[in-house]
Amino acid sequence: MKLEICANSYQSAINAEVAGAHRIELCSELALGGITPSYGLLSKVLSNLNIPVFVLIRPRAGDFCYSDDEMEIMKEDIRICKQLGAAGIVSGVLKQDLSIDLERTKSLIDIAGTLSFTFHRAFDWVPNPVEELFNLENLGVDRVLTSGQKPNVVLGLENLKTFQKASKGIGILPGGGVNESNVQLFQKHQFTELHLSASSLRKTIEHIPIPMNSDKHFDEYQQATSDIKKIKTCLQLLTNES
Numbered sequence: 001m002k003l004e005i006c007a008n009s010y011q012s013a014i015n016a017e018v019a020g021a022h023r024i025e026l027c028s029e030l031a032l033g034g035i036t037p038s039y040g041l042l043s044k045v046l047s048n049l050n051i052p053v054f055v056l057i058r059p060r061a062g063d064f065c066y067s068d069d070e071m072e073i074m075k076e077d078i079r080i081c082k083q084l085g086a087a088g089i090v091s092g093v094l095k096q097d098l099s100i101d102l103e104r105t106k107s108l109i110d111i112a113g114t115l116s117f118t119f120h121r122a123f124d125w126v127p128n129p130v131e132e133l134f135n136l137e138n139l140g141v142d143r144v145l146t147s148g149q150k151p152n153v154v155l156g157l158e159n160l161k162t163f164q165k166a167s168k169g170i171g172i173l174p175g176g177g178v179n180e181s182n183v184q185l186f187q188k189h190q191f192t193e194l195h196l197s198a199s200s201l202r203k204t205i206e207h208i209p210i211p212m213n214s215d216k217h218f219d220e221y222q223q224a225t226s227d228i229k230k231i232k233t234c235l236q237l238l239t240n241e242s
Helices: 010-019 039-048 068-084 102-112 121-125 129-139 157-166 183-188 228-241
Strands: 002-007 023-026 053-056 088-091 116-119 143-146 171-174 193-196
Touching: 002 010, 010 023, 010 039, 023 039, 039 053, 039 068, 068 088, 068 102, 088 102, 102 116, 102 129, 121 143, 129 143, 129 157, 143 157, 157 171, 183 193
Parallel strands: 002 023, 002 193, 023 053, 053 088, 088 116, 116 143, 143 171, 171 193
Antiparallel strands: none
């Protein structure tokens, strides 16, 4: 069985290789479900790791329905990953009804070219997962990362087994709550790959004067965007004040 480690930093990536992991999925911000890592992190990891590196292409937190501009950003990120020597891409696009946007997802696959392509956990939102498995297989997706459409893989095990049975030319990659207490469960059910972060938390500073986290930005139902009207109002107020 292969272990894919979701690495959110250079140190996590190095630790994964040292520990014997078979590959990594490189991303940033695990608290947000992962977003595309920076160019600097990409470059350093791909220059120094010997195991395959798959890169998460997700331009922001929140939903998986992207604007035209966001799609162009994702495509450029994939091109950069190819240039730097990534082995695979992890991405995907949904429509507003949460079905898979096959046309837009295919446009990402086409740019990825010969790189392995994993459809990420946006799959856990789709209404008709078995049908979508066939659609993704027809697009050329290699595997689907999923918790079985449940909060974690243990609760989603029955769905994962259903997906595994229904899939033919596409792999099922259980991820979301995989840890040392349950890895053997998935081996028992003949899954061939597992996705986990295997994270440990450590305190890095004794005192934080003021918090930098903002609770409103963790709401997956909403997306924060700089507001033109608010910017203009502030500029007008400053101009009037002067």
